[in-house]
Amino acid sequence: MPETLPYDALLLLSFGGPEGPEEVVPFLENVTRGRGIPPERLAAVGEHYFLFGGVSPINAQCRALIAEIERDFAAHGLEIPVYWGNRNWTPYLADTLERMAADGVKRALVFVTSAYSSYSGCRQYREDLAAAVEKAGVADTLSVDKIRAYFDHPGFVGPFAESAVAAFEELDPEVRERAELVFVTHSVPLSYSETSDYVPQHEAVAQLVADSVAEHFGRAEQPWRLVYCSRSGPPTQPWLEPDVCDYLRERAADGAAAVVLVPIGFVSDHMEVIHDLDTQAAEVAAELGLPMARAATPGTAPAFVALVRDLLIERSSAERGEPVERAGLSARGPMPDVCAAGCCPNPRVPGKPALCGRD
Ligand SMILES: CC1=C(CCC(=O)O)c2cc3nc(cc4[nH]c(cc5[nH]c(cc1n2)c(C)c5CCC(=O)O)c(CCC(=O)O)c4C)C(CCC(=O)O)=C3C
Numbered sequence: 001m002p003e004t005l006p007y008d009a010l011l012l013l014s015f016g017g018p019e020g021p022e023e024v025v026p027f028l029e030n031v032t033r034g035r036g037i038p039p040e041r042l043a044a045v046g047e048h049y050f051l052f053g054g055v056s057p058i059n060a061q062c063r064a065l066i067a068e069i070e071r072d073f074a075a076h077g078l079e080i081p082v083y084w085g086n087r088n089w090t091p092y093l094a095d096t097l098e099r100m101a102a103d104g105v106k107r108a109l110v111f112v113t114s115a116y117s118s119y120s121g122c123r124q125y126r127e128d129l130a131a132a133v134e135k136a137g138v139a140d141t142l143s144v145d146k147i148r149a150y151f152d153h154p155g156f157v158g159p160f161a162e163s164a165v166a167a168f169e170e171l172d173p174e175v176r177e178r179a180e181l182v183f184v185t186h187s188v189p190l191s192y193s194e195t196s197d198y199v200p201q202h203e204a205v206a207q208l209v210a211d212s213v214a215e216h217f218g219r220a221e222q223p224w225r226l227v228y229c230s231r232s233g234p235p236t237q238p239w240l241e242p243d244v245c246d247y248l249r250e251r252a253a254d255g256a257a258a259v260v261l262v263p264i265g266f267v268s269d270h271m272e273v274i275h276d277l278d279t280q281a282a283e284v285a286a287e288l289g290l291p292m293a294r295a296a297t298p299g300t301a302p303a304f305v306a307l308v309r310d311l312l313i314e315r316s317s318a319e320r321g322e323p324v325e326r327a328g329l330s331a332r333g334p335m336p337d338v339c340a341a342g343c344c345p346n347p348r349v350p351g352k353p354a355l356c357g358r359d
């Protein structure tokens with residue numbers, strides 16, 4: 001597998017989620033340990049999972065993506081094995097690292113199922129990698145690098161551009177022309193967004209997708225708005241706003257004709273998408289009599305699967321000291337291979353060891 005040297009494995013690293021009712025509470029305990037989430041919020045989020053039989057969609061989505069990555073690698077003659085580990089549920093990252101070391105893996109490249117920079121989407125994964133390498137006792141035998149943030153890669157933006165157009169086309173032709181384009185991502189505390197490019201990166205993706213929509217429908221310009229879902233934390237702590245449901249109420253009051261929601265914050269239909277958008281926001285829109293369509297996430301779109309291969313080859317070439325072409329559609333990307341010292345900090349837990357960064 002010369003194209004992927006010096007790497008001898010790819011590790012898909014994700015969030016993890018429960019796969020049965022009895023797993024919901026222990027999963028939430030893993031996620032929120034030491035994070036000061038109010039008990040009411042925790043109970044409410046538990047209910048979101050119970051509404052879906054206690055099963056998060058995320059693990060099945062990771063399995064499906066890995067199956068497609070393996071097929072894509074084989075079709076392109078890449079023989080590198082693909083492993084899977086999660087931060088918050090089985091298969092736990094530390095267990096996977098232990099198995100990789102036992103299999104003889106020496107240097108792995110990590111693909112995280114989060115496209116943007118922020119504490120939650122980047123450094124927290126790198127801190128968990130540091131902790132898991134320690135826990136697995138593989139620090140001396142197995143090293144890991146992390147693939148850069150890929151928010152503006154054509155393999156991520158392209159599927160959203162297509163699905164946004166498809167969502168407009170789902171709407172009644174009567175309202176399609178006047179439908180408003182609304183991008184949705186996961187809210188984070190302002191203390192995270194102020195210390196990362198989280199918002200400008202989303203704005204860059206939103207503009208690219210809006211440009212594609214405008215071009216497809218032959219419009220001079222397609223206005224858009226970025227809104228947020230899944231706020232948690234105590235009410236006293238400021239988070240990114242507006243919330244998607246509040247925004248829908250505001251737009252309906254102003255006489256909006258229809259909305260197209262594009263969940264650019266999510267690589268697949270996570271709980272936030274199937275609950276906060278398809279259940280909660282859809283309910284609010286129905287009450288308001290506001291027609292709503294929701295664009296698909298990349299999931300296992302061929303372009304997104306190919307993105308993983310492209311980023312693996314990009315990073316492998318870079319590590320071999322070869323010149324590389326880096327795909328990136330915005331002025332904000334491509335991001336550096338190795339995170340800058342002190343990037344994406346969590347002001348509440350400073351100084352935790354993290355891998356894959358200059359610090
Ligand atoms: C930016 C971001 C992403 C995107 C980047 C990425 O993909 O990693 C993300 C992903 C996800 N978040 C997820 C689930 C949860 N996140 C929580 C809590 C929090 N998320 C935060 C941010 C983010 N989260 C933050 C700032 C908190 C507060 C606590 C803290 O400061 O860390 C809680 C606790 C309860 C609650 O308060 O909601 C849960 C259950 C799932 C699984 C979904 C599924 O099952 O399909 C996924 C993919």
Ligand SMILES: [Fe+2]
Nearest residue numbers: 015120186230
């Ligand atoms: Fe989250």
